[in-house]
Structures are given as C-alpha cells and as structure tokens.
Amino acid sequence: MTSINQRLQQIQVVPVIAINDANKAVKLAQVLVENGLPCAEVTFRTEAAAESIRLMREAYPDLLIGAGTVLTTAQVDQAIAAGVDFIVSPGFNPTTVKYCQQRNITIVPGVNNPSLVEQALEMGLDTLKFFPAEPSGGLPMLKALCAVYPVQFMPTGGISPANVKDYLAVPKVLACGGTWMIPNELIDNDRWDELAKLIAEVSSIIS
Numbered sequence: 001m002t003s004i005n006q007r008l009q010q011i012q013v014v015p016v017i018a019i020n021d022a023n024k025a026v027k028l029a030q031v032l033v034e035n036g037l038p039c040a041e042v043t044f045r046t047e048a049a050a051e052s053i054r055l056m057r058e059a060y061p062d063l064l065i066g067a068g069t070v071l072t073t074a075q076v077d078q079a080i081a082a083g084v085d086f087i088v089s090p091g092f093n094p095t096t097v098k099y100c101q102q103r104n105i106t107i108v109p110g111v112n113n114p115s116l117v118e119q120a121l122e123m124g125l126d127t128l129k130f131f132p133a134e135p136s137g138g139l140p141m142l143k144a145l146c147a148v149y150p151v152q153f154m155p156t157g158g159i160s161p162a163n164v165k166d167y168l169a170v171p172k173v174l175a176c177g178g179t180w181m182i183p184n185e186l187i188d189n190d191r192w193d194e195l196a197k198l199i200a201e202v203s204s205i206i207s
Contacts, residue, residue, distance in 0.1 A: 004086050004106055005127060005152065007064050008175040011039045012168055012206045015199070016068055016156060016179045017187075018045045024187055025052035026059045028195075033060060035196050036203030041088055041177060043068035050078040057083035066108075068177075073099040080105055088154075088177075090131055092116045097123055108154055112136035117149050127152045127174060134158025139166060146172040161205060168206065178202075 008014065015032060017040055019025055025048075032040060038060075042053050044067060053065055067079035068088040076099055079087060086106040089096055093109065100107035101123075110131035111117050120128055130142050133155040137144075142155060155167050156177030167176050181198040185191075 004064070005174055008039075008154065011037065011064065012175050013037060013164065013181075013202050014039050014041050014066065014154065014156075014175050014177045015182045015202075016041045016043060016177045017182045018043050018184060019048050019052040020046050020184065020188060022048040022051035022055060024190070025055045027190075027192060028182075028187060029056040029060045029063055031192055031196050032199060033063060035199040036207075037181075037199050038062070039064040039066075041066040041068040044071070044075050044079070045069050050082045053079065053082035053084055070096065070107075072096070076100055076103065076105070088129055090129075092119060094119070094123065097125070110156075112141070114145065114148065117145060117151060121149065121151070126150065127154070129153070129177070130155040131177075132157030133167070134163075139163075139170070142167070142170060142173070146170060161201070164202075164205060 042049050065084050066086045066088050067084045070087050070089050087100050088108045090110045092111050097107055108127055108129050110129040128151055130153045152172050152174045154175050159176045159178045160180050164176050167173055181202045186195045
C-alpha cells in the first residue's frame, strides 16, 4: 500500500472515469499521461471497464490504474486479471475487503462516518475513500474524522476546481477523486483537445 499511497500523494487528483467504448481507452490514457495526470480510476459502471483497463495497462505499463465502483468479488477478479494496481469501492463491504486482502490487492473502500472508519481499522485498513464527500458533510465532516482516526483519506464526490485545493490542504488527505475533468461526452465524441485542456488545468491547479 505504501508505494501506491506515495504515487497517489504525488499525483494528488485521481480522474474517475466511466468508459463506454474500450476502443477509446488507450487514447484517453495517452491524454492523461501527456497532460500531467498519469492515473485513472476506471469505474465498473460500464461493461467496457475491464477491457479498458487491460488496454491501458498494455499501452502504458507505468500508468497508475485503479478499478472503481467495485461491488462484487467477481469484479475484483476481473480487475486483477486486467492489471489494476488497486481497487476502490463506494461503500464498506467486509466481504469485498476480505477478498481483496486474500488476493493481495490494495482496496480503498468508501466510508462517511465514524462507525465505518472503525470497522475499516478493525480490518487493518488505513487508507479510505471519503464518499460521497460533499453530501456527507464535506470538509467539516472530513476534518472531524481526521482529528480522531489514524487514517488517510481520498475524498471523492462533489470535488471540483472550486474546492479541490481546500481538500488537498487537509494533512491526512492523500489525493482527491474527481470526474469533472473527464466528461463522458468528450470521450464519446473524440474531443481529445478539449479533454487535454481540462486535464492540463487540473495539473496547473495542484502544481
């Protein structure tokens, strides 16, 4: 987990992506890498997720790739087979967590209250996704959790250019997840120049 944490801390913003067409995955990876965000959390919200991850990994072996919205052990298997570095789940499912631990793959499960943080700590986890960040109380809630628990967080959900620097300023925030720089319509319509501009803007915000 330490090496993944170090890389997340360097990258600071994790693009959360839903790819509808795996044929666009390599081009998307190229745009991310060339514009300063060498990371992708490819969500299992679409059927193209596993194949997109496989193609990204093949084309860009050093790209940090997470599988997001992982809800089942079967999806864990698909993600590992495709070559992911880590797993992200929207909530805290002990079955999924245990399975990832058995398979020796890092998981960052979602939590948004003290009870879930304590359950995660009980299972040996110290890096968690704060989700959905803004609807769950935003910065005040996150800071309250940080004050109590020896945990690093990856806030996701409602993160935007307007608040990302505020979240990243919290010492126990490892990185933030966001979707705003990867609009689906730009991917679907091959508007790569516009996408590159949005990604480059994120890099400039956090640099």
